[in-house]
Amino acid sequence: MNLYIRNNTFWFELENLTRLFFPNEKINVYREFQSVEKPFILASLDDEITVSVAIGDFEAEKTAPVCADNGENELSTVKLLYQLLHDFSGIDQPWGLLTGVRPIKLLRKLRAEIGTEASDRRFLEDYYVSPEKLRLADMTEENERRIIELSRPESFSLYVGIPFCPSRCSYCSFVMASVERAKKLMQPYTDLLCEEIRATGQIAADLGLRLETVYFGGGTPTTLSPEQLDQVLGAVNSSFDLSACREFTVEAGRPDTITAEKLFALKENRVGRISINPQSVSDEVLQAIGRKHTAQQFFDAFELARKCGFNNINTDLIAGLPKDTAEGFRRSLDAMLALDAECVTVHTLCMKRAATLTQDGKTLNREEAATAREMVRYAQETLTARDYIPYYLYRQTRMVGNLENVGWSKKGYESLYNVYVMDETHTILACGSGGVTKLRNPDSDFLSRVFNFKYPYEYIGRFDEILKRKSDIKRFYCDLHS
Ligand code: SF4
Numbered sequence: 224m225n226l227y228i229r230n231n232t233f234w235f236e237l238e239n240l241t242r243l244f245f246p247n248e249k250i251n252v253y254r255e256f257q258s259v260e261k262p263f264i265l266a267s268l269d270d271e272i273t274v275s276v277a278i279g280d281f282e283a284e285k286t287a288p289v290c291a292d293n294g295e296n297e298l299s300t301v302k303l304l305y306q307l308l309h310d311f312s313g314i315d316q317p318w319g320l321l322t323g324v325r326p327i328k329l330l331r332k333l334r335a336e337i338g339t340e341a342s343d344r345r346f347l348e349d350y351y352v353s354p355e356k357l358r359l360a361d362m363t364e365e366n367e368r369r370i371i372e373l374s375r376p377e378s379f380s381l382y383v384g385i386p387f388c389p390s391r392c393s394y395c396s397f398v399m400a401s402v403e404r405a406k407k408l409m410q411p412y413t414d415l416l417c418e419e420i421r422a423t424g425q426i427a428a429d430l431g432l433r434l435e436t437v438y439f440g441g442g443t444p445t446t447l448s449p450e451q452l453d454q455v456l457g458a459v460n461s462s463f464d465l466s467a468c469r470e471f472t473v474e475a476g477r478p479d480t481i482t483a484e485k486l487f488a489l490k491e492n493r494v495g496r497i498s499i500n501p502q503s504v505s506d507e508v509l510q511a512i513g514r515k516h517t518a519q520q521f522f523d524a525f526e527l528a529r530k531c532g533f534n535n536i537n538t539d540l541i542a543g544l545p546k547d548t549a550e551g552f553r554r555s556l557d558a559m560l561a562l563d564a565e566c567v568t569v570h571t572l573c574m575k576r577a578a579t580l581t582q583d584g585k586t587l588n589r590e591e592a593a594t595a596r597e598m599v600r601y602a603q604e605t606l607t608a609r610d611y612i613p614y615y616l617y618r619q620t621r622m623v624g625n626l627e628n629v630g631w632s633k634k635g636y637e638s639l640y641n642v643y644v645m646d647e648t649h650t651i652l653a654c655g656s657g658g659v660t661k662l663r664n665p666d667s668d669f670l671s672r673v674f675n676f677k678y679p680y681e682y683i684g685r686f687d688e689i690l691k692r693k694s695d696i697k698r699f700y701c702d703l704h705s
Pocket of ligand 1: 391442
């Protein structure tokens with residue numbers, strides 16, 4: 224698809240919106256051109272705003288008046304394009320023309336600026352968000368806000384990354400190393416990670432920061448041995464003041480990594496919340512996505528965690544997986560409810576470019592989008608009826624059906640860390656490879672980032688540089704107070 228832009232700077236939004244309707248096509252964006260070539264979209268801002276679309280037999284054009292506010296001109300242009308692409312395809316996008324990762328943050332900002340009624344109207348009438356998604360956004364915003372209000376100016380959360388997994392899931396694009404190939408890196412990585420944790424703990428203490436939540440993610444932290452888990456968790460416990468810490472989560476995502484010894488190591492080190500992720504309870508689906516564990520292994524791991532005393536367990540499901548059906552997804556969701564999981568996070572499959580699925584040529588199609596929408600609708604209706612609340616939500620590009628990921632929980636079991644990360648409420652100090660420290664100015668939206676190396680071998684080989692970069696944290700806070 225050719226996208227021609229004349230006399231305006233709205234290419235980012237226009238390209239993103241075009242991609243919603245043509246997810247499998249390359250979008251060529253031209254800002255300088257002599258002529259236009261079919262199929263094309265042309266968006267120009269001259270005496271008036273004009274958007275033209277010519278695809279096969281479909282040819283149409285819409286116009287709107289130019290106004291003094293360039294933000295309004297951008298919105299008008301994107302609305303015209305949405306209307307034309309909707310007329311062409313007949314597709315109603317559930318989130319309308321919104322393409323950003325954080326629609327709830329946008330809703331909250333609008334509410335602060337223009338009030339609840341006007342912001343709801345803007346979602347429906349200007350952004351073309353469906354009433355169903357607006358209801359979901361409304362509920363999520365309210366629940367998120369209660370959690371955000373717990374944070375103080377000196378609050379921060381700690382993220383610890385363990386970049387190892389038993390095997391690669393076919394939809395995953397994270398930088399991780401399979402245990403088989405990276406076994407010899409695991410102990411040196413663990414040792415250096417503990418050193419970074421200690422250095423970070425010292426910085427947080429020197430700055431008088433208050434630790435609210437701890438989150439171990441990755442990868443799969445429970446690929447570490449019980450001794451290694453004890454070593455890293457012990458480093459957190461001895462390096463940080465946890466007296467104000469409200470939540471300590473470890474992703475035990477892959478059931479095939481969970482043992483009683485590891486769960487015991489977590490319990491001993493104050494971990495209160497874990498995630499055990501089936502994604503689906505169909506063995507056929509699990510096999511199709513390269514998970515290399517069975518549904519029964521998930522049920523066994525869940526039961527073991529309960530026996531070990533874990534009373535706050537999250538389970539992740541994914542709507543739209545290959546080989547799954549609406550009926551299969553219903554079975555998966557019902558199984559989580561039968562287990563009485565405290566949290567159920569319902570993701571929608573995202574076709575990331577670097578994932579094996581995409582590399583193997585899988586594309587997005589209308590039938591799968593319709594099925595994924597049915598699955599997500601079932602989840603929303605069923606979880607709401609069972610008194611689960613949506614407490615955080617985010618979106619990604621190239622999601623099946625252009626849907627969303629939603630964290631649902633029983634009241635009082637919301638994951639605070641997930642909200643803080645998504646809302647960018649306060650500073651996140653990150654340790655481990657792939658970690659990104661985000662330093663937040665509590666008086667503005669300003670965020671400064673400090674990156675760790677992505678790959679474990681780089682992290683190990685260039686560890687001195689990681690420690691040097693940590694001095695940016697102190698510099699940031701000193702500048703704030705100077
Ligand atoms: S368990 Fe998570 S991080 Fe590991 S390969 Fe699968 S999706 Fe990626």
